[in-house]
Amino acid sequence: MNEYSFVKGHGTENDFVLVPDARGLHELQPGQVALLCDRRAGIGADGVIRVVRTDATDDPAAVAARGEATWFMDYRNADGSLSEMCGNGIRVLGRFLATHADVDARGPLPIATRAGTKVLTFADGDPLGEITVDMGAPALLGETTVSVGERSWPAVHVSMGNPHAVAFVDSLDDAGPLTTAPGHDPDVFPDGVNVELVVRRGEHHLAVRVHERGSGETRSCGTGACAVAVAAAVADGAERGTAYTVDLPGGTLRLVWTEDDRVLMTGPAVLVAEGLTAL
Ligand SMILES: N[C@@H](CCC[C@H](N)C(=O)O)C(=O)O
16 A cells, blocks of 8 residues: 545536646556545545656656646546546646646646646636636537437537537436436447536526536536537537636536637636545
């Protein structure tokens, strides 16, 4: 058993265990991640973020980003599986770097991920301020179908570096408890998919439930909120630059799909605890 230091945080109640590992000494095994995320036997979280310098890991995404980003977000879902990207997690990681790692919040902060380098900006240059993430270009990949039990809905396949199926539904209660992964087309999503169920609350204002690949139903999903805003903007024929508000069970995110095809996501990030854990 080894002792690891950890920091616990959340973004709109999508919660994470951060494992600071600047020098790349703590490669995590899937079983260790699952234990950290276990809400009874471990610390409890929707995912784990190992915080490692790009020059201290041989992950190909980190290696490719050397020279443009100092830090790499090594993201794992609660079941130990890898994901390319986590929109809420990257804000929490940004908060950690600005408050615990001497990173200057007054300038843009590039962070390497498996879905490319994302750039964070802190409101007013305040290390405790709201964080905007340039999430890059979405990919709209066509129509598909998702189902829960006997119910099924048409959905839009959107990639934010990780896969999403966005379904507009009549009521967020229609799906009942999301205790298992919604049905989806394995040919379209061979590695699984994050599913967003969406209702409209007003003009450019949406409410969402999300079932995350590898984590189950969560209180929020940042990449999911981006996918939802993009699918809604297309359905609305909205001009680029239109601001969308997305309410999730754990809080609200603001999204803008820009003229130059980038999705900007703005929201909170909170660190709640830190300590030592044995694994
Ligand atoms: N909660 C995240 C997404 C985490 C990864 C996802 N479950 C996947 O497997 O792609 C977010 O805030 O984006």
